[in-house]
Amino acid sequence: MSIFGDFVRRGLAFIVLFIHLVCGDVSYSIPEEMKRGSVVGNIAKDLGLDLPTLSVRKARIETEDNGVKYCSLNVQTGNLMVEERMDREGLCEKRASCVVKQEVVLENPLELHRINIHIQDINDNSPQFKEESIKLEIQESATRGATFLLDEAHDADIGDNAVRGYSLQENDYFKLNVKSKGIGRKYGELVLDKELDREDKNTITFLLTAFDGGSPQKSGTVAIHVTVLDANDNAPVFSQVVYKASLPENESIGSVVLTVSATDADEGVNGEITYGFDHVSDENQIFILNPQTGEVKVGGIIDYERKSLYEMQISAKDGLGLASYATVIIEVTDINDNAPFIHLKSLSNPIPENVSPGAEVGIFNVQDRDSEHNRQVRCTIQENVPFKLVPSIKNYYSLVTTGQLDRELVSDYNITITATDEGSPPLSSSKTIQLSVADINDNPCV
Template structure:
């Protein structure tokens, strides 16, 4: 009996080590799934149990659950069939914006015994958005002296879709003066340019109105239109030129509103109205880009707040237009610099409020930590108080298990208040604390003890006799033998009165 009890802790240690090996192996491979966005709620994604080589019947007893960052439940697991289903219709543009590919990472957590499996769900784009121009009308003032072949940049159309489903081409309504060509931008989007085919004559036709159409690559394609209004003006033979064609600047994400980002400058050799330059945000998406430019000075300032975790850089195009309608452009690349503005987050997956005493290495809690910041600002360290018989053990990336370091003794201490502290490595360091209470449950590990170490012969005999009578009384009551119960009760009272 003693040998079997002595081997039990060793066997549990071996099982725990094997569990850690299983966790490591589980984290080394990732199962990947793919499905189109806008798929209906309740749609079947995959049989997760089958793909992981698990029996369907073991999901419920092992406490299977899906875990991923955030509180919104996008996926659900049918523990009866092992099927992975959509909890709601998923919109790729809402979940990932312009990020491509759009991948949702999640884990399958098995609590008994603890085991993790990493999985990814990639949402593929469908053509559910049409191209859209931010303005219903573009105004171009073109001098009549402009030579055929001259190119006029036009504002781009926005399309929330990606890949071939975004804007692929531009067309212009039939006319005898212009045609349109499309070019690739550095970020993969296409922008239109208007090309003059024959010289304009203000006296013959002072104004033109053209329809610009943006087409995406869907099947069938979607489209959006805007009007180009062209005013033919008198001679202006010099277009503004920027001192730099490319500006690059870094801006901390916690910069205050209205702070200066950069100043651009263009010059025009013409005099008077034709030499006066006005600055505008040209190719930029004025709805989403948090910048504004001073029309006169060229100062670009911060207007909606920056967030490194949302957007890390902006590609802004600036136009300088003179009084005659000629324009030049430059590109401003603005890189958002991360600051430590997000405290770590702790998500508790499993919490055991009561732990039996005398048991080695019991799992008390399983939790995950996250920090949306980057670099050292997103690196985290977990700790608990040093004077507690508990250990924090990393199990998977950003997952930790809280276990007992040694067997607990309820008679020594019946309750522990544990503070889990998660600290990032940024400057200044931010931390999150999570408090849990663990109760130590009792086991029958203490034998009865006499209240005194020595007795006189008379007292000893009476004491032992009392003990035996009490013991027989208890067993008799438990056995529900009323006659024997009455006998022992009377005999006990008689003995007690004689002893006294």
């Protein structure tokens, strides 16, 4: 009666599973770079669960896409602990909101709670310039008040921890004008405050400092080298302010994505244009820019699941250093390049031959890294076995019995589960599990 009663209770738990599908979200806010073992919050308290329940129902942390488990659960205390380093810049780059999603899974009955961990930025990056020095060539005929664009400093942090301003080392010829572009981005212009005389002084050197708004404040410097010579009075002009392109994630290396183009009204060396990326970033490793033709080509592996949109700043500089800038936006489209994968989360093995039809014997989780319809997955098992798959919460399935088992007729079952996505062409994967039927004393002596 105890074995039969246990499986009756499991059957009831399976029914309850469909009654308790409404699961609440729990949100926490923590600073990035918390040490491993740090306490994020108390799951038991925040979900209203008593501590014994966590252990009895096999409470654990899962990820929405079976990616990195950044947290772990201490079932003895109910504390949610930091398991892996969470670097906001690595996870979310410049996005204002950075959320790591984890899930609390409890069994018998199956219950799922989403955990949203908001990662707050700390000032762990200093402003940096693209180059170690900025070289400018300015004609001695330049008039007082003339402006010269300086390279923008970049800081991987956001908000107050990003670049807040610039300062210029005191010198006899130039002042600094700080301007804004985009949302919160700042750059500097040199303003000529005293007319130049090449015969008097043909080179001028001073420092430009970029500082952020964090506490404590961080800064970065670059040396400015000015060479005084004669007249280049036109900067290059791009044919477009913004260039846009779209390409599939399986685009071959070497393919031309787009071509930027700028013209300069000057002649000779003053009109010779060189193209370059505005600053060093991961995008510069994925795409290659021809400095002479302006062609942007695929230079590395593109993966939609890793990044679906690239935005880059490209400069056009003439022979004497005057420059203008354009934005390149490349959108990556998804293809069905990831097959579904099946994870066995729980399995009762062996199972007694008198188990009731409808009893839950296993739990599976199915994931597909693609997007939209390419990640929609159907799961099936072979026919002629007394089992079926029942969809549960999100991408979870329960394996349940459909008929009476008899160990004397069949003692083992090899069950193959197949997951197929809805991409074109569809991709699929399979997983085979072996279930044994345990004997009970259900036959009289003969």
